[in-house]
Amino acid sequence: MIEYSEKQLLIMDTALQLFSEKGYDKTSIRDIAHAAEVNIAMVSYYFGSKEKLLEALFKKHFTFITGKLESILYEKDSTAFEKVEQIIDVFINTLYSRQRFNRLMTREASVLQEGPLFDMIFEMKTKNRKLMERAVKAGQRLGVFRKDVNVFFLSSVLIGSVNQMLANCRYEAQNAKLEGAEAENFQQKKIDILRSHLKQMFIAYLTQPELIDKSKNG
Amino acid sequence: MIEYSEKQLLIMDTALQLFSEKGYDKTSIRDIAHAAEVNIAMVSYYFGSKEKLLEALFKKHFTFITGKLESILYEKDSTAFEKVEQIIDVFINTLYSRQRFNRLMTREASVLQEGPLFDMIFEMKTKNRKLMERAVKAGQRLGVFRKDVNVFFLSSVLIGSVNQMLANCRYEAQNAKLEGAEAENFQQKKIDILRSHLKQMFIAYLTQPELIDKSKNG
């Protein structure tokens, strides 16, 4: 874990705020320097370049997030149902509390083709599925979950839903001109609904008797 | 509906390809002109500016997509279950067949705060929910769907899942160095699984008996 000075952290926080609001490309180093009230040259001085600053941001938040996610693996023994609910909670809480970084990451992820950022995101996606797989297999071993669960599917639903919900909230709040506490309240309510219904939906799906797949021939 | 000349359509198609691959900001007018084998000045000549070109792209694909989505409203009578499955099919098919535009739109949507693009996307989000609401209410009227379904939740799950699945496919294909037909095949299989399991999950959730919401006090 890299240690950063207060000034470095100030630059990183300011950059994250601007990157998430305006996008990485539309945010200039001058914007960051002005908002953080430091000289333009400080970014290059501390981080090397604008892109390296982005990488530093990714590394910082990734270590935090993956740490959170992995901690659930070492939770006290709990039922398969509880494990699934725990996973949903951890994902929602993490994506919600770090939504600025999440928005930046999702946006940049959509155009990456290679490089350190691509590798980090790919690793995280794989980790997410591993986490999901554990809980599912536990339930299958106990015979309470259906056998044909697809983890690739489940993790897409979980993460996709949270991101889409957050994006929708932003649009609704923006359109209704909600600000500050009002916007946060609106978002919080929607997230609570998402949390509750997502759990119910996952359990309903996981405990559903398997159907014959009509798309298969034979 | 605006009519475009062949050359205008060539520019628009090329722009969409580059925008979706590299992102709007990282694609220069020179890139587009070079790829389309036209002069740099033609973009401004035909569309006025780079941003107006993006708006033209949005308008063009929006009219197509909203048309597709609305057509389902006038489908022959079908059961509530069929209606839900139809909606899932239409969404997946549309997002899949126009995934380049979908990727561009999702990416730009995440940083929009106002303007014509914001309005277009907001209108589409609202339309999506209206469509979903119809099917849900039909099922509720017949007494086969639970009463506490949240449409905001359902549409987030549907659209978010598809987008996340497509994003994951791109990452997996990129990482496994799949190309052309191989990558398409991989994606097609994942989409089929998504389609099948999403339908099962939605039906399982919608027909689930309502639970007492523990988060409410009273």
Add this chain to the structure above:
DNA sequence: GTTTGAATTAAACGTTTGTTTAACTTTGCG
């Protein structure tokens, strides 16, 4: 064949971009 307006071109425009330079200030240590 001439004319007229659209299509097309290469070149240039002024800005903004990320980055670097070189000078200056501050800080910490012997």
Add this chain to the structure above:
DNA sequence: CGCAAAGTTAAACAAACGTTTAATTCAAAC
């Protein structure tokens, strides 16, 4: 204090950007 390293600054840099200009080519109408 004296000095070296780190921090900080304003200024300058070349490159890339979106856009415009002015000249030229083209195609159709008369």
